Amino acid sequence: SLDTVGPMTRTARDAALIMNVIAGYDFRDPSSANMPDEDFTAALGQSISGLRIGIPDEFFYDIIDPEVAEAMCVATGMMGELGATVERVSIPVLNHSLAISSTILIAEAAEVHTENLRDRPQDIGADVRGRLQTGALTSARDYLKAQRARTEFNNQMAEVMERYDILVAPTSAIGAPKINQTHIEIGGRQENALSLMSRLTRPFNICGFPTATIPSGFTSAGLPIGMQIAGRPFEDATVLQVADAYEQATDWHTRRPPV
Numbered sequence: 163s164l165d166t167v168g169p170m171t172r173t174a175r176d177a178a179l180i181m182n183v184i185a186g187y188d189f190r191d192p193s194s195a196n197m198p199d200e201d202f203t204a205a206l207g208q209s210i211s212g213l214r215i216g217i218p219d220e221f222f223y224d225i226i227d228p229e230v231a232e233a234m235c236v237a238t239g240m241m242g243e244l245g246a247t248v249e250r251v252s253i254p255v256l257n258h259s260l261a262i263s264s265t266i267l268i269a270e271a272a273e274v275h276t277e278n279l280r281d282r283p284q285d286i287g288a289d290v291r292g293r294l295q296t297g298a299l300t301s302a303r304d305y306l307k308a309q310r311a312r313t314e315f316n317n318q319m320a321e322v323m324e325r326y327d328i329l330v331a332p333t334s335a336i337g338a339p340k341i342n343q344t345h346i347e348i349g350g351r352q353e354n355a356l357s358l359m360s361r362l363t364r365p366f367n368i369c370g371f372p373t374a375t376i377p378s379g380f381t382s383a384g385l386p387i388g389m390q391i392a393g394r395p396f397e398d399a400t401v402l403q404v405a406d407a408y409e410q411a412t413d414w415h416t417r418r419p420p421v
Contacts, residue, residue, distance in 0.1 A: 312369075373393075
C-alpha cells in the first residue's frame with residue numbers, strides 16, 4: 163500500500179511530459195483513481211509568485227549532514243526570491259512517520275515475498291532478508307494499529323495542506339554515500355547510511371502526496387544533494403511547476419560530478 167509510480171528524468175519538464183503519457187484511469191486496477199485527464203506541462207514556465215511554501219520544523223532536520231541543511235537553506239531562499247511565500251511550519255505528527263511506515267512496509271513486503279524468503283533466501287541480500295524476517299513476525303494487531311495511525315497522520319497532513327500549496331524538505335539526510343559504506347558520522351555519532359538515505363521520503367510516502375526530488379547542490383566531496391517538493395493529492399502539476407521554476411533559476415540539474 164506504500165508503492166508509488168513515477169518517472170525518473172533529467173528535468174521537471176521531461177517528467178511532466180512523461181506524466182502526460184503514463185497518468186490516467188485504469189479500470190482494471192482497483193487502486194486507480196478516476197480523475198479527469200490533465201496536461202501536466204500546462205503550468206510549466208509560470209511564476210510561482212503567490213504560492214505558499216512550508217518548511218517543516220520537525221523530523222527532517224533531526225539527523226542531517228550540515229552541508230545538506232545549508233543547501234536546503236539556500237534553495238528555499240531562492241524560492242522566496244522567485245515570489246513564493248516561504249515560511250516554517252510546525253507539523254509534530256511527522257515524528258511518528260518512521261514507526262508508521264516501517265511497520266506497514268516490512269509486514270507487507272514479508273507477505274509479498276513469503277515464497278522467495280522460504281525457497282530462495284540465499285538470493286536475497288542479508289539486509290533485506292533481515293527486514294523481511296522481521297516483517298514476517300509482525301502481528302496483525304501491530305499492522306492494524308499502524309494503519310489506523312496512518313489514517314490519523316494523513317488527516318493531520320491534510321489540515322496542514324489547507325494552509326500551504328507545497329512542502330519542501332531535503333530528500334536525503336546525507337549526500338550520496340560510497341558503495342558499501344554502511345555508516346556515516348553526523349554530529350559525532352555513527353549513523354546507518356541506508357536509513358539516512360530513505361528516512362526523509364517516508365512522510366510523503368505515507369500520505370500519498372505527489373512529490374518530486376530535484377538537484378539542489380553538491381557536498382564538498384562533489385556528491386549530489388536533493389530537495390523534495392511535495393504537494394496536495396492530485397496536484398502533481400503544481401509540484402512540477404515549482405520544480406521547473408527552481409530549475410530555470412539554477413543550474414544544479416545541468417552539472418555532472420566527476421566520475
